[in-house]
Structure formats: C-alpha cells, structure tokens
Amino acid sequence: MSVNSENSSLILNTRDAIASDQKATHTWNNINMETLLEGMYDKYESFNLCLSFAMSATTPLNATFGTVNDRNLLIYVSGLPFKAQTYNAGTNKTGTQTVLGYIQFPTDTSTAVTSPSYQSFYVATFNKNSQINNITIQLKRMDGTLPTVTNDLPNIVYCFDIYGVEPKTKIIDHRIK
Numbered sequence: 001m002s003v004n005s006e007n008s009s010l011i012l013n014t015r016d017a018i019a020s021d022q023k024a025t026h027t028w029n030n031i032n033m034e035t036l037l038e039g040m041y042d043k044y045e046s047f048n049l050c051l052s053f054a055m056s057a058t059t060p061l062n063a064t065f066g067t068v069n070d071r072n073l074l075i076y077v078s079g080l081p082f083k084a085q086t087y088n089a090g091t092n093k094t095g096t097q098t099v100l101g102y103i104q105f106p107t108d109t110s111t112a113v114t115s116p117s118y119q120s121f122y123v124a125t126f127n128k129n130s131q132i133n134n135i136t137i138q139l140k141r142m143d144g145t146l147p148t149v150t151n152d153l154p155n156i157v158y159c160f161d162i163y164g165v166e167p168k169t170k171i172i173d174h175r176i177k
Contacts, residue, residue: 008037010049010160012137022063023153024146027079027136034131037162041128044164046083050123051075051100052161056154063105066148071105073139073147075158081129090144098124103139103156125165 010031017026034041054075065071078097085094101122137158141147 005163006040007161007163008040010036010162012135012158012160014137014155014157017137019152021138021146022149022151023155024073024140024149025136025138027134029134031133031135032131033128033133037164040162040164045128045167046125046165047128048123048125048163048165049077049080049100050161050163051077052159054101054103054156054158056156062151063153064150065105069141069143070147070149073103073105073141074099075101075103076138076140077124077135078138079133079135080124080126081133083125083127088144097138100124105153 012026012028014023014026017028019026037047040047076097077100082096082098085096086098087094099122139147139153147153
C-alpha cells in the first residue's frame with residue numbers, strides 16, 4: 001500500500017461533543033465520512049488517520065490532578081472501522097481503540113495545555129465500512145485507566161489529517177512457462 005498526498009482534515013473540538021468521565025471521554029456523533037472525505041470517499045477503500053496536534057487554550061487550568069500519572073495521558077480513538085485491531089499485551093486481547101498520541105498537562109495550572117508535535121508514526125488505517133460514524137476520544141493514563149481529577153478537564157481541539165491509501169497492485173507474471 002502506498003499513501004498519496006491528497007488529504008482531508010478533521011477537526012474535533014471537545015466543546016462540540018458529548019462528554020463524560022469529567023471530560024476525559026468525548027463522542028462526536030453522526031460524522032458523515034462521504035462529506036468529510038469528498039472525492040476520496042469513492043476513490044479509496046482505506047484511509048490513514050493521522051493526529052497532527054491536540055491543544056487547549058484554557059488558562060488557568062481548572063482541573064486538579066491526583067498524581068503526576070494523571071497529567072500524562074494517552075489519546076485513545078475508537079468508532080472507526082480500523083483495519084487492524086489494537087492488541088494489548090497486558091490483557092492478551094484485541095480491542096477497537098487505538099492510541100494516536102499523548103497529551104501532557106502542565107504542572108503549573110496557569111499555563112495553557114499544548115501537546116508536542118506529533119510524528120508520522122501516530123497513524124491508524126481504517127476501512128470504508130460505514131458512511132456515518134461516531135468517533136470517541138478517551139484520555140487514559142499509561143495503565144489504561146481514566147485519570148483522577150477534580151473538576152473537568154479543559155476543552156481540547158484535536159486536528160487530524162486523513163489520507164487515502166492506494167491498494168496494493170498485484171504483480172502479474174508474464175513469463176512464458
């Protein structure tokens with residue numbers, strides 16, 4: 001498979017989502033993939049979802065964290081038909097969530113939350129199985145549990161790029177046998 005340069009952008013703002021778990025979990029309902037991907041929807045069967053960045057402009061930060069582990073959170077994404085399920089070596093099971101990055105909340109609560117720039121290895125491939133999808137992003141500690149916070153986590157904007165994936169080309173053997 002090869003990736004082309006044609007892409008679409010998906011911007012998910014947590015203020016537009018259904019929130020739970022003190023804003024550690026957000027769900028955006030009824031995302032129309034055909035509308036989002038435009039011409040790429042009919043052109044490709046698989047797509048790469050890449051998290052470009054996540055940030056919050058909330059200053060000061062109202063959330064108080066239980067431990068330092070509650071400040072360093074993995075960004076789990078679910079709701080898309082990912083091509084390869086995520087395998088958890090701790091539980092020896094597969095799941096429908098994939099990690100697309102992390103966010104680190106500052107120790108100084110007067111500072112805005114920013115994430116480091118994301119590298120290309122934060123990519124998940126999904127298939128075109130359903131035109132309408134509900135996408136959930138959940139922030140979890142390194143041990144896979146939800147963070148312990150008082151007050152809600154701040155609003156966060158997640159910016160994704162989506163690229164169409166070219167199918168493998170079959171090699172035809174034209175040799176005379």
